[in-house]
Amino acid sequence: MTTPELESFAARWEEFGRLERLVNHWWWRPGWAVGRSIYTWHLTFDDATAAPMHDLVARLHDGLAGMEGLDLIPQQWLHLTMQGLGFTDEVSDDDVDAITRAAGKRLAEVPQFDLTLGPIQADDEATGLLVRPWTAVAAVRDSTRKAIADVWDEVPENPEFHPHVSIAYSNADVPTGPVRERVTPLRDLEPVTIPITAAQLIRLNRDNQMYEWDVVADVPLGTTHSPRELVPGTPLRDVEPLVRVCAALGLELENPAADWPGYGKVVRLQGDRSIYINRTNADVRASAREVAAWHEGGLGAARPDNERYLRVMLDGT
Incomplete structure (x- = not known):
C-alpha cells in the first residue's frame, strides 16, 4: 500500500x-x-x-x-x-x-x-x-x-x-x-x-x-463534525466513516449497496479483506504485509494482539 x-x-x-x-x-x-x-x-x-x-x-x-x-x-x-x-x-x-x-x-x-x-x-x-x-x-x-x-x-x-x-x-x-x-x-x-x-x-x-x-x-480552523449515531440498514456506500477509511487505504467495498450490519459487525471488502466500524475506531483485516505498510505510512496502528489488523481512529462519524 x-x-x-x-x-x-x-x-x-x-x-x-x-x-x-x-x-x-x-x-x-x-x-x-x-x-x-x-x-x-x-x-x-x-x-x-x-x-x-x-x-x-x-x-x-x-x-x-x-x-x-x-x-x-x-x-x-x-x-x-x-x-x-x-x-x-x-x-x-x-x-x-x-x-x-x-x-x-x-x-x-x-x-x-x-x-x-x-x-x-x-x-x-x-x-x-x-x-x-x-x-x-x-x-x-x-x-x-x-x-x-x-x-x-x-x-x-x-x-x-x-x-x-x-x-x-x-x-x-x-x-x-x-x-x-x-x-x-x-x-x-x-x-x-x-x-x-x-x-x-x-x-x-x-x-x-x-x-x-x-x-x-x-x-x-473549523471544528470537526459532531459524531452522529449510524443506523444499521444504511447502504454501505452511505456510511461515511466506512467510505472514508476505505478511501484512505485504497480499499473497495465488496458490495456497496449492501446494508450496513451495525457497529462491530463485519463488512466484506474486495481482495479477501474486511472492516469493522466501531464508535471511535475502525478495525481493518488484511495481510500482515499490508497492515505493516499502512502502519509505517501513518495511516493507522497495527494491533499488538494480531498483526493482520489495523486500527484507525475516527474523528467523528
Missing part, C-alpha cells in the same frame, strides 16, 4: 542519494535584505499540543548535532510554510486586516485535522520531516489563497505546493555523504501525530540566519 506522500518520500531519498553537494540555503533571495520582513501564512508549532513533534525533533537534532553544513532550527522556529502575502513595507495595514477577516471566514470551513510528521528526509537546502496528509494541509493553504483573492485581484506565489517541515537548513557547499550517513539511521524513528487547529499570519524576518517571527493573527 502506497500513498502520494510515501511515493514522494521514496523519490526524494533516491534523489538525495544522487546529490553530491549541499547548497547554502541562506543566499539572499530577490527583495530580501537585513531589516526587511514579510507577511506570510504558516502553521507554527509553539504550544503544548506540539510536544510529540518537539520530542521527535529533539531526538533528530541529537543525531545531527555537530554536522558540518547544517543549521539546526530551534524548536520555537519550527514551521510549515503555507502562503506568502508580501513584504511588510508593501502591504497596507488595511489590507492585512481585510485579508485576515476573509481568512477567518474561509478557514472556519476547513476542519481541524491531525498532522503526521516523519520520517526524516533531506534535500540540497534542508533536512526535514515528511508531513501527511497533504490534502488537509493543502485545504488550509487553498483557503488562505482564496482569502487573499477576496481582497486583491492577484494572489502571490505559485499555486503548486509541496508541504514540508524543515528541522535544519544547509549553510554551505559541502558534500552530502556525511549528512546521508547521519540521516540514514534516523529514518527508523517513528512518526508522530499532532492536532492542527489554527493557521497563523506572521511577520517574518531572516536577519539572524534563521526564520524568526511574531504572530500577527492566529486564525482558528
Whole structure:
C-alpha cells in the first residue's frame, strides 16, 4: 500500500542519494535584505499540543548535532510554510486586516485535522520531516489563497505546493555523504501525530540566519463534525466513516449497496479483506504485509494482539 506522500518520500531519498553537494540555503533571495520582513501564512508549532513533534525533533537534532553544513532550527522556529502575502513595507495595514477577516471566514470551513510528521528526509537546502496528509494541509493553504483573492485581484506565489517541515537548513557547499550517513539511521524513528487547529499570519524576518517571527493573527480552523449515531440498514456506500477509511487505504467495498450490519459487525471488502466500524475506531483485516505498510505510512496502528489488523481512529462519524 502506497500513498502520494510515501511515493514522494521514496523519490526524494533516491534523489538525495544522487546529490553530491549541499547548497547554502541562506543566499539572499530577490527583495530580501537585513531589516526587511514579510507577511506570510504558516502553521507554527509553539504550544503544548506540539510536544510529540518537539520530542521527535529533539531526538533528530541529537543525531545531527555537530554536522558540518547544517543549521539546526530551534524548536520555537519550527514551521510549515503555507502562503506568502508580501513584504511588510508593501502591504497596507488595511489590507492585512481585510485579508485576515476573509481568512477567518474561509478557514472556519476547513476542519481541524491531525498532522503526521516523519520520517526524516533531506534535500540540497534542508533536512526535514515528511508531513501527511497533504490534502488537509493543502485545504488550509487553498483557503488562505482564496482569502487573499477576496481582497486583491492577484494572489502571490505559485499555486503548486509541496508541504514540508524543515528541522535544519544547509549553510554551505559541502558534500552530502556525511549528512546521508547521519540521516540514514534516523529514518527508523517513528512518526508522530499532532492536532492542527489554527493557521497563523506572521511577520517574518531572516536577519539572524534563521526564520524568526511574531504572530500577527492566529486564525482558528473549523471544528470537526459532531459524531452522529449510524443506523444499521444504511447502504454501505452511505456510511461515511466506512467510505472514508476505505478511501484512505485504497480499499473497495465488496458490495456497496449492501446494508450496513451495525457497529462491530463485519463488512466484506474486495481482495479477501474486511472492516469493522466501531464508535471511535475502525478495525481493518488484511495481510500482515499490508497492515505493516499502512502502519509505517501513518495511516493507522497495527494491533499488538494480531498483526493482520489495523486500527484507525475516527474523528467523528
